[in-house]
Each structure stands twice: as C-alpha cells, then as structure tokens.
Amino acid sequence: MKNIFITLISITTLLLTSCSSDDDQPSEQGVDAPTTYKFERGGESTVAFNGQTIRLKMSGELKDAFLDFGSATEASLMAMYAHEKGNNDFNDSELNGSDVNLRSKTATSYDYFFINLVESAQIKADLEGYISSQINEVFPNRMVVASPGIAGQVADGAKTRYVSGRGLEYDQAFAKSLLGALMTDQMLNNYLSSSVLDEGSNRQNNDNGITEANKNYTTMEHKWDEAYGYLYGNSADPENPNLTIGADDKFLNEYVGAVNKDPDFSTIAEDIFDAFKLGRAAIIAKNYKVRDEQVAIIRNLVSKVIAVRGVYYLQAGKTQIADGNREGAFHALSEAYGFVYSLRFTRNENTAPLFTRAEVDVLLDKLINTPENGYWSVTPETLDEVSEAMAAKFDFTVAEAASK
Amino acid sequence: MKYLRSVFVPLIILFVMVGCSSDNDSPKDDQNDTFDRAAMLSNWADNIIIPAYTAFNLKVIDLKSKTTVFNQNPTVENLQNLRTAWEDAYVSFQHVSMFEIGKAEELRFRNRLNVYPTDVLEVESFIASGVYDFSLPSTIDDQGFPAIDYLINGLAESDLEIIEFYTTNSNAEGYRTYLQTLSNTIADLTDQVLSSWTNGYRDTFVANTSSSASGSVDKFTNAYIFYYEKALRAGKVGIPAGIFSNQPLPENVEGYYKKDISKKLLLEAIDATRNFFNGKHFGNNSTGPSFKTYLDYLNTIKNGENLSALIDSQFVVAENKANELNANFVLQIETDNSKMLGSYNELQRIVVLLKVDMVQALNIAITYVDADGD
Numbered sequence: 057m058k059n060i061f062i063t064l065i066s067i068t069t070l071l072l073t074s075c076s077s078d079d080d081q082p083s084e085q086g087v088d089a090p091t092t093y094k095f096e097r098g099g100e101s102t103v104a105f106n107g108q109t110i111r112l113k114m115s116g117e118l119k120d121a122f123l124d125f126g127s128a129t130e131a132s133l134m135a136m137y138a139h140e141k142g143n144n145d146f147n148d149s150e151l152n153g154s155d156v157n158l159r160s161k162t163a164t165s166y167d168y169f170f171i172n173l174v175e176s177a178q179i180k181a182d183l184e185g186y187i188s189s190q191i192n193e194v195f196p197n198r199m200v201v202a203s204p205g206i207a208g209q210v211a212d213g214a215k216t217r218y219v220s221g222r223g224l225e226y227d228q229a230f231a232k233s234l235l236g237a238l239m240t241d242q243m244l245n246n247y248l249s250s251s252v253l254d255e256g257s258n259r260q261n262n263d264n265g266i267t268e269a270n271k272n273y274t275t276m277e278h279k280w281d282e283a284y285g286y287l288y289g290n291s292a293d294p295e296n297p298n299l300t301i302g303a304d305d306k307f308l309n310e311y312v313g314a315v316n317k318d319p320d321f322s323t324i325a326e327d328i329f330d331a332f333k334l335g336r337a338a339i340i341a342k343n344y345k346v347r348d349e350q351v352a353i354i355r356n357l358v359s360k361v362i363a364v365r366g367v368y369y370l371q372a373g374k375t376q377i378a379d380g381n382r383e384g385a386f387h388a389l390s391e392a393y394g395f396v397y398s399l400r401f402t403r404n405e406n407t408a409p410l411f412t413r414a415e416v417d418v419l420l421d422k423l424i425n426t427p428e429n430g431y432w433s434v435t436p437e438t439l440d441e442v443s444e445a446m447a448a449k450f451d452f453t454v455a456e457a458a459s460k
Numbered sequence: 461m462k463y464l465r466s467v468f469v470p471l472i473i474l475f476v477m478v479g480c481s482s483d484n485d486s487p488k489d490d491q492n493d494t495f496d497r498a499a500m501l502s503n504w505a506d507n508i509i510i511p512a513y514t515a516f517n518l519k520v521i522d523l524k525s526k527t528t529v530f531n532q533n534p535t536v537e538n539l540q541n542l543r544t545a546w547e548d549a550y551v552s553f554q555h556v557s558m559f560e561i562g563k564a565e566e567l568r569f570r571n572r573l574n575v576y577p578t579d580v581l582e583v584e585s586f587i588a589s590g591v592y593d594f595s596l597p598s599t600i601d602d603q604g605f606p607a608i609d610y611l612i613n614g615l616a617e618s619d620l621e622i623i624e625f626y627t628t629n630s631n632a633e634g635y636r637t638y639l640q641t642l643s644n645t646i647a648d649l650t651d652q653v654l655s656s657w658t659n660g661y662r663d664t665f666v667a668n669t670s671s672s673a674s675g676s677v678d679k680f681t682n683a684y685i686f687y688y689e690k691a692l693r694a695g696k697v698g699i700p701a702g703i704f705s706n707q708p709l710p711e712n713v714e715g716y717y718k719k720d721i722s723k724k725l726l727l728e729a730i731d732a733t734r735n736f737f738n739g740k741h742f743g744n745n746s747t748g749p750s751f752k753t754y755l756d757y758l759n760t761i762k763n764g765e766n767l768s769a770l771i772d773s774q775f776v777v778a779e780n781k782a783n784e785l786n787a788n789f790v791l792q793i794e795t796d797n798s799k800m801l802g803s804y805n806e807l808q809r810i811v812v813l814l815k816v817d818m819v820q821a822l823n824i825a826i827t828y829v830d831a832d833g834d
Contacts, residue, residue, distance in 0.1 A: 199596060211597035214571050372829065379827065460829070 087341045089334040092295040093284070095277070102273040103294070105285025110154045111161065112290045112305050114139065115234055117146050118158070119306060122190050122227035123218065125198050130191040134184065159183075163237045165245035166252055168401070168409065175413060179237050182397075186230040194218050194226060202383075204429040210383035217387050222430025225390035232394020235307045236362065239286040241401040243308075244358060247283035248351045254344075263342055276339050284332050287312065287358075301325045308358070315361045320456040328357045359402030359410060363450050364457040366395030367443045371458035373431075374439040382432070389423070389431050389439075396420055399446065410449050419445060493823075495757050496749065497669040501676050503739055503748030505662045511742040512555040512732075513654045519549035520647045527643035531636040534626035536619045543612055547721060549646075550605050554728040555742065558687040561680055562665065563656035567649055568600070570691065576606035577712050580614075583607060587634045594645050603642055606716070611639050614717030673825055681751075681824050685814050688733055693807040696726045697782075700789060701800035708797050713789040722789035726782050730807075734775035751818060760821040762813075767821060771813045778806040 095102050118136040121128045135145045139157040146152050163169050163179035193207045198218065200208035205221045219225050246252055253276050261267075262276040271278070290304045291297035297304070302313015302325075316325035335350030369392035376385035396419050399411040411419075419442050427433040443454045526545040530538040553573060560570050572594070579601040586592040586602060594603045601607075616622045625635045668676040694704065695714070702708035715721040735742075739750030755768040762770055781803045786792040793800055819826055 199593065199598070201596060209597045211568055211571070211600075214575060214600065216596075216598040216600075375827070 087334060087338045087343050087346045089330065089337045093288075093297070093329075093333050093336065094295045095336060095340065097267070097272045100272055102277055103281050103284075104271075104273065104278065105281045105289050105294075107156045108282055108285025108289040110151060110156055111158055111238065112286075112307065113148060114146065114151050114154075114158055115231070115238070116306055117148065117151065119227060119231040119234075122187075122230065125195060128191070128195075130188055133187045133191065137184065137187065158234070158238060161238055161242055162234070163241055163401075165241045165249070165401075167245040167249045168241060169245075170251075179400075183230060183233060183237065186226045186233070189220060190226040190230075193220055204432040210386055212384045212387050215387075217383075217390075219386050219390070220430075222424055223383075223386045223389065223432050224393060224424060224430060225387060228387065228390035229393050229397070231306060232391055233397040235311075235394065236398020236401040239308050240358060240362065240398060243283045243286040244355045244403055245401065247279045247286075248354060250348070250351075253279050253347075259344070262339060274339075277336070280332075280336050280339055283354075284336070287328070287332075298325050298329050308361070311365045312358075312361050315364050318364075318456075318460060320452065320459060321360075321364065324357055324361065328354060331357070355403050359404070360450055360452065362395055362398050362402055363410075363446050364452060366392050366399065367446050367454055367457035369395060370439045370443045371454065374436045374443075377434075377439075378436055386431055389434070393420065393423060396423065396442065396446070493671075493758065495754055497671070497675075497677055498666060500739075500749040500754065501666045501669065503741075503750060504680070504736075505657070505665055507741040507746070507748055508736060508739075509556075509559055509742075510654075510657050510662065512552075513559075513650070513657060515743065516549070516552045516556050517650050517654050519545070519552040520643075520650045523549045524643045524647040527640055531626070531640055534623045534632075534636070536623060539612060539619055539623055543718075546605070546608055546612060547718070550715070550721070550725060551728050553605065554725055555732040557691060557729065558684055558733060558736065560683045560687060562661045563653045565683070567652060568597070569649060569653055570687075571600045572649060573604040573646055574606065574691075574714075575600040575604060576609075576695075576714055577716060578602065578606045578610045580610060583610065583638070587638045588631065590634055590637070592638075592641075594641070603645060605646070606714075608639070608642050609715060609717045611635070611642070612717075613719075671823070673827060677822075678824050678827075681819065681822070682827050684733075684736070685811075685819070685826065686828050688814060689811050692726075692729050692733065693804065693811060696722070696729065697800060697804045697807060700793060701797055701804055702793075703801070703804060708793045708800075710790040710793040713793075716790065719790065720787045723782065723785050723787045726785075727779060730775065730779050730782060734772065734779070737771060737775070751822075755818065755821055758821055760817075762817055767813070767817055771810065771818065774806070774810050774813060778803070778810060781806045 093103065114136065118133065121133055121136060132145070135143060137157070138159040139145050139151070139154070141153065141155040144152050159180060162183060163176040169176040197206065197208040200206065202208035202210050202219050202221075202223070207220050208218070210217050210219055210223075217225055218227075255275075258274070258276045258279075262274045265274070267274055268278065273281070287308045288294050288297040288304070290309065292300045292304060297309075301316065302310055304310075312325050312328060315321050316323075331350040331353040335347050335354070338344070338346035338350065369388040373385040373389040373392060376382070376388065397416065399419075400409070400413055400416045402410045404410055422438055422442055423434060424430040427435065427438065440454070443457075447454045447457065523542075523545045526538075526542040530542045556564075557570050557574065564570070582599075583602050592602065593599065612622065615625050626632050626639075629635060665676050668674075670676075672678065698704060700709050700713045713722045714725050737750060738752045739747045741748065752768040752772065755771075756766070760767040785799055785803060786795075789800070815826060
C-alpha cells in the first residue's frame with residue numbers, strides 16, 4: 057500500500073512540474089516587471105519621452121492639414137514637416153516653440169540608415185512628394201468629380217474622399233508611410249538597437265547607476281523610453297496605456313488597438329506593453345539578456361501590426377471592388393499603400409529587415425503603377441497577390457488579418 | 461486490461477459526442493431552402509417599393525411647383541404653402557429612404573436628399589458665389605430636405621423676416637435660385653429612381669432570386685438593415701442624443717430648423733420599416749410575403765418564441781417609446797436627454813434582432829462594415 061501511495065505522489069509531482077510554463081515567469085530569470093510603466097529613482101519618475109509626444113502631435117496636425125483646402129499651401133505643409141523652432145507652423149503653440157521636427161527623424165535609424173543616406177534622402181523625398189502632389193494635383197481639383205487619370209472627389213458612403221488620378225489619397229499615403237518611416241523606424245531600428253542602447257559607455261553607466269547630467273535617468277533607460285514614446289507618447293495615461301490603446305493617436309497607437317480587437321490577435325496590445333515594461337525593468341536590473349529578449353518581441357509584434365493592417369485594408373478594398381463599389385474602396389486601398397510602404401521599416405527578431413526596399417517597391421508598383429490608372433483598375437487578384445506576399449513573411453494568414 | 465480499453469474508449473467517444481450535440485432552437489436552414497423568393501421580391505417591388513416611390517414622386521412634384529410659386533411671388537402665404545409641401549414630401553420620403561439599391565444606390569439618393577446637419581456656411585457661400593455643383597460628393601450636406609429646411613425655416617425667426625431674403629435682400633435672386641435648384645434636384649433625382657424601377661429595374665430585381673450574396677434578397681436585406689442601423693437608429697436618435705460622441709449634439713437632429721417635426725419623421729420611419737418587415741402593402745392593409753413570412757416559413761424560434769413576432773413586438777415597443785418624446789427633439793435633448801437614450805435603447809434591440817438573429821436564420825451575410833474611423 058505504502059509503495060502505491062509513494063508512486064501516486066511521485067506521479068502527481070511529475071505531472072505538476074511538467075505542466076508549469078516557463079514563458080512568462082520573469083522572476084525565474086531575475087527580473088520582475090511592475091504592473092504599470094512606472095519607474096522611479098529617488099521617488100521621482102525617470103520616464104521621459106517629450107520629443108516623441110511632440111512629434112506625434114506634429115504628425116497629427118500635418119495629416120489633418122492635407123485636407124485644409126482653405127489655407128494649406130505647399131510651403132505651409134513643408135514647414136510643418138521640417139519645422140524650425142519659433143515658426144508659427146502649427147495651431148498648437150507648444151509645437152511651434154519646439155526645436156524638434158519630423159523630417160530630421162524620418163528614415164534616420166542607426167541600424168537601417170546610418171550608412172544608407174541615399175535611401176534616407178529618397179524616403180524623405182517620397183514623403184515630401186505626397187505633400188507636393190496633394191497641393192499640385194488634388195487641391196486644384198477639389199471641386200471636380202474624380203475619374204481615371206483625373207484627381208478629385210469620390211463618395212465613400214456619406215464621406216467625401218479626395219484622390220489622385222490613380223485613386224490614391226495622398227493624406228493617407230503620407231500618414232501611413234510616416235508611421236513606418238518615423239515612428240516604427242525610430243522605435244525598432246534606432247532606440248531599441250543595441251548600437252544605440254549600448255552605445256559608448258551606456259552599459260557601463262547603467263551598471264553603475266550613472267545618470268545623465270541634470271537628469272535622473274541613465275542614457276540606456278532614456279533611449280528605451282524614447283522607443284516607448286513612439287507608441288504611447290500621447291496616451292491618456294502613459295503608465296497604463298492599454299486603457300485607451302487605439303484612441304490616443306492616428307499612428308501606431310491606433311493600429312495596435314485596431315489589430316488587438318481582432319480575435320485572431322487579441323493579446324497583441326498586452327504582449328507589446330508587457331515587453332516594453334519588462335525590458336525597461338530589465339535595464340534597471342542590469343539584465344541585458346532579458347532586455348534583448350523583449351526587443352525581439354517588440355520588433356516581431358510591431359512589425360506584425362503593420363503587416364496585418366496592410367493586409368486588412370487590401371482585403372477590405374478587394375471586397376468593395378468585388379461588390380461593385382470601386383470608388384468606395386479607394387480609402388482602404390490608400391491606407392494599405394502606406395502600410396505596404398512601411399514594411400521597409402519592419403524587422404524580424406533581431407537583425408534582418410523583413411522586406412528590402414526593392415521588394416516593397418515591387419509590391420507598391422503592382423498596386424499603383426502597373427494597372428492603368430492605379431486603383432481605378434487594380435484587380436482583386438493583384439490585391440490577393442500582394443496580401444499573400446505580405447502574410448508569407450509572418451505567422452498569420454490573409455484570412456486572419458482580413459477578419460475583424 | 462485490453463478488453464477494458466476496447467469498451468472504455470468507445471464509451472468515452474460516445475459520451476463526448478452526445479455531450480456535444482447542439483441544442484440550437486432554430487434549425488439551420490440550408491442555402492437552397494424552397495421559400496418562394498420571387499414572390500417576396502415581387503411583393504416588395506410591386507406592392508411596396510414602386511407604390512411608395514410613386515406617392516413620393518407626386519409629393520416632390522408638388523414641392524417643386526410650390527417652390528416655383530413662392531419664387532415668383534415670395535409672400536408669407538406662399539411660404540407657408542411651400543413649407544407644408546416640404547413637410548409632406550419629407551414625411552413621404554421616410555417610406556422610400558430604406559430602398560438604397562439600384563438607381564438610388566447609383567445616385568447616392570438618400571445622401572443627396574437627407575444628410576444633416578446642413579453646412580450653413582458653405583450654403584451661404586454657394587448662394588453668394590452662385591457657383592455650385594450638387595453632383596459633387598462634398599455637397600451632400602448643402603442640398604436635400606435639410607437644406608430646404610434651412611432656407612424656409614432657418615434664415616430668420618419670423619416668416620416676414622424670412623421672405624425678405626427672397627425679396628429685398630441684395631442677393632434675393634441668389635436665394636431664390638438656390639432654393640429652386642434644391643427642389644428641382646430632389647424632383648429630378650426622384651423621377652430618375654422611379655423611372656428606373658418602372659422601366660426595367662423591377663424585372664431585374666424580381667428575377668434575381670439567387671440565394672447568394674449578389675441576389676436581390678441578400679443585397680436588399682443588407683440595404684434595409686444598414687438603413688435601419690445608420691440612418692434611423694443612429695441618424696435620427698443616437699447621434700443627436702450623444703451616443704457616439706462625448707456629449708449630445710442637438711444641432712444634429714432631423715428637421716432642426718422646423719423644430720417640431722423630428723418626432724413625426726422618426727415615427728413615420730419606424731412605421732415604414734415595420735410595415736416592410738411585415739410585408740404590408742403601401743397604402744392599404746393587405747400583406748404579402750416579406751421577412752416575417754420568410755422567418756415563419758423557416759419556423760425560426762428564439763428563446764422559445766417566434767422570432768418574427770419578437771421583432772414585430774419590439775417595433776411596437778420602440779414606436780411607443782418614441783411617441784413619449786417631445787415633438788421637438790432639440791427641446792427633448794436639452795430638458796431630458798435620458799428619454800432620447802431610452803428611445804435609442806429600444807431601437808437598438810431591433811438592430812440585434814435583425815443584424816444577428818434574422819440574417820442568421822435567413823442565411824444572409826451582412827456585407828457592409830462599419831466605416832473606418834480614420
């Protein structure tokens with residue numbers, strides 16, 4: 057009897073231990089993440105990302121200004137993009153007094169563009185090109201009904217969309233491309249890069265608790281927060297950003313929230329936030345192995361958000377075209393355009409870009425250049441082709457991304 | 461041991477299978493049920509849609525001619541006659557607003573006749589410049605019944621002051637022309653839609669009895685539910701009551717300038733929608749096949765009750781609740797918005813019954829998506 061009893065206990069213990077998961081037990085690796093993104097030194101917060109908040113606000117105003125038919129000009133939009141301190145480029149005076157701008161951080165990540173200035177310049181030119189095109193092609197045709205080759209208005213339900221001769225909304229192309237070239241690129245390829253986090257004596261200083269002059273954070277902590285700021289910089293409660301995820305800006309925040317609502321990706325907002333939180337705690341704990349594991353997670357998931365959203369919009373557009381509502385599809389397809397453009401700035405866990413510039417250009421070409429007059433004639437087959445090419449590099453299917 | 465396994469395992473499988481059997485109330489109908497779709501489509505077209513458009517067409521012809529009379533002689537009496545014709549046409553419109561298919565869909569009919577609130581600043585600038593194009597998507601909030609509302613009820617407090625815009629104002633001709641164009645446009649679009657139905661679309665519509673997403677039944681059901689959800693529930697009640705915003709938006713009520721017809725229009729719309737559901741002929745009390753009969757044919761039960769009866773009684777509840785509101789929704793919102801919210805709740809229940817239960821029973825997919833907030 058005793059033998060059976062001991063056997064039973066042993067089996068039970070074996071069963072219990074073999075069931076324990078070790079993928080979210082940070083304390084086993086020595087780092088405990090706090091419940092919120094709250095980090096202090098000497099009783100005061102060490103978290104700061106003001107530059108990111110300012111840039112998110114600038115981006116929001118600039119995006120809206122694309123449709124300010126009454127007063128926007130090419131010069132005024134360019135000035136919002138390449139703001140100089142003191143100029144009254146924005147409605148918000150805080151932005152006018154700022155010495156940061158959008159252009160100087162467009163496609164300037166260390167990992168992707170430090171030795172790639174030619175492409176960096178091309179990307180800035182692409183974004184400025186949307187500005188010029190909006191003013192020179194669409195503004196003059198504001199009161200014209202759009203048709204193949206002719207810029208103007210199309211109806212999208214009770215909304216009015218303003219499109220190029222190829223059915224592209226330049227404001228959407230700009231906003232979703234900026235999402236990649238500025239927010240994503242800076243986050244994944246710059247501030248989370250080991251070349252930036254561990255630059256110079258950052259690690260040594262972090263090990264020794266040496267903060268920046270006149271600040272209470274180490275440089276490494278600050279770089280991490282700047283990455284954080286490109287997603288949560290406008291959050292209602294930056295310590296608890298998932299309370300309002302999706303509602304805090306029209307860029308990464310909106311789309312992390314949107315993808316999170318899809319049951320196929322229902323933990324993505326939580327997973328991204330947890331990785332940011334744990335990575336930041338790992339920095340304080342001087343556990344760079346855990347820190348770098350979180351970097352890999354963030355890169356993976358933020359890249360996925362961009363790809364999922366791109367596929368989602370391509371498929372939404374495809375459904376509308378199949379339903380006979382081609383003009384109503386232009387909005388979704390224009391958003392898709394920017395998300396496809398932004399693939400250039402995504403990456404898998406640690407090193408390689410998921411899509412080269414050449415690969416992205418091929419996809420964009422299929423959408424907007426090879427069919428006559430772009431979106432006026434793009435076929436559902438092409439939209440499927442591009443969707444599949446995107447999903448192929450990730451672990452989701454087109455169907456999963458397309459559903460709500 | 462071996463013999464135990466060969467009994468035990470099958471037993472487990474058996475238990476699992478029994479445990480998993482569905483206990484859905486309504487039988488899942490197969491795609492090719494034998495319901496007579498052609499009869500339903502023909503009841504819709506011949507006994508509801510075309511008669512409703514025909515009646516509406518007469519009203520808008522009258523609206524146009526009363527506008528002409530007013531413009532030729534802008535007196536208070538002619539203004540009041542015009543106002544009556546406008547109101548009658550607006551009420552009649554509630555019976556056709558849901559039919560956004562075919563020519564109506566192509567012309568963006570509902571959006572060209574009833575987008576509110578009117579963009580008053582833009583309307584005034586159009587009147588001043590004399591240059592405007594109502595076929596542009598961006599001008600949907602500068603035309604239609606709401607724009608006429610502004611021009612005959614919103615320009616000033618009293619009728620005497622209103623007619624001054626058409627007589628002594630330095631741009632009186634601009635006002636008259638704009639007003640005429642508004643009425644003419646409504647009449648012209650209505651004529652196009654009615655003609656389309658009576659010159660061929662009716663046959664196309666009725667012949668397309670396919671049970672696929674491109675069949676008339678599917679397409680129309682989508683249009684009907686979209687209308688109910690967005691134009692009726694949200695447009696007439698939800699949006700003004702502040703359901704979709706941080707606070708109520710009283711300036712977004714239907715019939716804002718007339719002030720006392722919001723409830724009338726809402727009740728008419730609920731009535732029209734309910735009648736359609738029941739297959740009631742326009743203009744008389746006969747009924748023919750419609751959603752109600754289709755659901756009954758499929759013996760659709762929800763929570764032990766006949767789904768069609770549930771839907772119809774909820775229409776009645778919603779109508780009664782709406783009847784408790786002040787005729788003037790602006791006043792209702794400002795004095796007691798909770799009543800608007802109560803009305804909204806009852807209207808909302810119908811959305812669920814239609815958009816979830818009914819379409820599931822009829823095996824119809826909702827193909828419209830909530831527009832991207834961006």
